[in-house]
Amino acid sequence: MRVFNFSAGPAALPEEVLRQAADEMLDWHGSGMSVMEMSHRGPEFMQIHSEALLDLRELMQVPASHQILFLQGGGIGENAIVPLNLFGAKPRADFVITGSWSQKSQKEALKYGAAHIAATGRTEAGFTHAPAKGEWKLSDDPAYVHLCTNETIDGVETFEIPDLGDIPLVADASSHILSRPMDLAKYGVLYGGAQKNIGMAGVTVVIVREDLLDRAMPICPSAFEWKTVAANNSMFNTPPTYAIYIAGLVFKWLKRQGGLTAIEARNIEKAQLLYDTIDASSFYINKVERRARSRMNVPFFLADETRNDDFLAGAKARGLLQLKGHKSVGGMRASIYNAVPLEAVKALVEYMKEFEAKHA
């Protein structure tokens, strides 16, 4: 029996995709091989690879000015890979801190240069605020400004992306990439690990504007140098072939769903239902300011935290899994990525209401 899986990542995948991968496991399209067993330079995998790139470009409407790279190392790897690729001429960047992930990005960049904190969304209630451009105190001539557009742990999403003129904006979009259309022309670099909203762990998508490919530090490892990876069509070294294959199946699934505008409408409906339930009760609390509430990761607290274990046990008994909040913030967190259906959120809010009626 499949459960409703609210994991923050690795996270739920569309059942259709899992079934197709199972069907094709031993023999991909008459090749007599599993995708895992293929040469990454053979015609079968080349087809899988190029279709994945094309489908992603179409889904996200990536402009011709930007390259799509399939890398490894995850979001945390990018925390080093970004400065290594952009600190060549001026080793300094600005960071907008909206939660735990942008904080980590800033700390890692310090290994390679200056990492100025331009704004922070930390309040007395934790990370609950997404500072708008007017609150950013940018330094003089940074190599880039870094932003985590969806803070997976704190549930803070940034919806207004400012125009920074000549300063490239770098965004960690790991946990909401593909959840809605994004205007990529506004970003110098946008990256995300796959295990939240793209597919399985192992591949990292990096979308980079071509004019930024020339700014790497000499010490940047070749396998992580965007220019080298781009020149080799993301095949400078063996790519994570199976993870790219699964991502490709998810891209095709998304196209069948109607693309990002259609999936956004469904994501809004799911998030609205959950936030409305929380707001309608004094039993559940979400502290994030409304304009910055994440549609993908919904942290919430029970007003009476002594009932946390009870709540989780009751949820598990109903097949509602992985609702425990991140250890750094506590409470609960429901991650409702693209692959989590509306029925899952309906089952969750029904359970929440019953639990409240029983214990309030």
Ligand SMILES: *Cc1c(COP(=O)(O)O)cnc(C)c1O
């Ligand atoms: C999960 C996550 C990461 C870390 O990804 P890894 O694959 O573990 O390196 C970084 N940033 C954000 C926003 C994330 O959600």
